Amino acid sequence: MSDVLEKIKSEIGSNKVVLFMKGTPQAPQCGFSAATVQILNAFNRPFKGIDILANPDIRATLPQYSNWPTFPQLFINGKLIGGCDIVHELKDSGELKQLLDEAFGAA
Amino acid sequence: MMTTEAIEAILVQKFPDASIGVMDMTGTADHFEVRISWNGFRGKSLIEQHQMIQDTLKPQLEDGAIHALKIKTIVPAAV
Numbered sequence: 001m002s003d004v005l006e007k008i009k010s011e012i013g014s015n016k017v018v019l020f021m022k023g024t025p026q027a028p029q030c031g032f033s034a035a036t037v038q039i040l041n042a043f044n045r046p047f048k049g050i051d052i053l054a055n056p057d058i059r060a061t062l063p064q065y066s067n068w069p070t071f072p073q074l075f076i077n078g079k080l081i082g083g084c085d086i087v088h089e090l091k092d093s094g095e096l097k098q099l100l101d102e103a104f105g106a107a
Numbered sequence: 108m109m110t111t112e113a114i115e116a117i118l119v120q121k122f123p124d125a126s127i128g129v130m131d132m133t134g135t136a137d138h139f140e141v142r143i144s145w146n147g148f149r150g151k152s153l154i155e156q157h158q159m160i161q162d163t164l165k166p167q168l169e170d171g172a173i174h175a176l177k178i179k180t181i182v183p184a185a186v
Contacts, residue, residue, distance in 0.1 A: 080154055081154060082153055082157070086153045089153060101154065
């Protein structure tokens with residue numbers, strides 16, 4: 001297995017919530033990444049942002065691993081949840097809160 | 108570039124009993140929105156539903172005929 005795949009698996013295995021994004025949560029470099037960070041911030045749950053612009057190897061490898069072509073990509077409990085559109089839909093339906101509550105225990 | 112009809116034809120082949128709408132978002136024949144309502148989505152997560160659409164249009168997404176694709180999947184209300 002390649003090092004970069006090892007790195008991806010280790011990140012999503014050791015962090016309950018990981019957002020692979022363009023830029024950082026403090027300084028997103030893309031509107032879709034920024035919108036997704038904003039949604040996550042509203043839940044007050046910790047998440048790890050990984051900047052794919054600073055990690056071109058992850059940017060090249062993750063879409064094959066996750067079978068998802070674009071960024072951002074949100075993982076909760078090691079599972080791909082979606083990009084900006086899906087995260088938005090899951091927030092509106094209440095499922096995102098449910099997924100986060102399951103990951104961290106109810107607030 | 109593609110026509111909305113061509114995209115719809117590909118989707119109909121894969122999801123013959125679905126209700127499908129394809130819109131050209133920008134008038135440039137490369138940014139599309141697909142809305143698809145299909146019973147087969149029942150019980151699947153949104154990511155799985157979207158992946159089914161993306162997989163179906165993978166050649167067109169990869170060769171750049173489709174530059175951007177917004178997907179809205181709907182599980183029809185149970186009758």
